[in-house]
Amino acid sequence: MSINVNLTPLLEEMVRQKVKSGLYTSVSEVVREALRLMEEQDTLRKAKVDQLRQDINAGLESGTATIWNAEEVKRAVRKKRVNLQG
Template sequence: MNVNLTPQLEEMVRAKVSSGMYTSASEVVREALRLMQEQDRLRQVKLEQLRRDSRNSLKNGSSEPMDAPALQGDARTGKTAKLKAAARHDKK
């Protein structure tokens, strides 16, 4: 299989191999695909949980006002944690 990458992605792959973290470009691409697969799986789990929570809320009939700023803060915190985890992974 041949894959065409943008110059930026190609440089990223070269840098990963040059760093010694990976032995080949194929290894970098395989790791990227594994991470994408894991991210997709986590998204699916979160979606299923959201659907369960929504069904439970509808069954119970209870509701609370939505606190949009708090939800945005939670989302930012989660994103920050993911970025920090990715940075730690890149340093290995």
């Protein structure tokens, strides 16, 4: 299968440099590697979004939110720390 792609001058130069470096043997090889990396990133992005959705659902299912006072929490922790040390 043959596909023609128009690249910006910057991208075209990047591809040429990759081939010139010897790391890749052809323009096609550079493009295939770029597409493999894109697919890998898409897979990672999907996994992150799926995890975020699970975390959101877990939060929603965890019950009603309660109001708390930061100063009260600090006092309780300090008191517990003193009791553990004392």
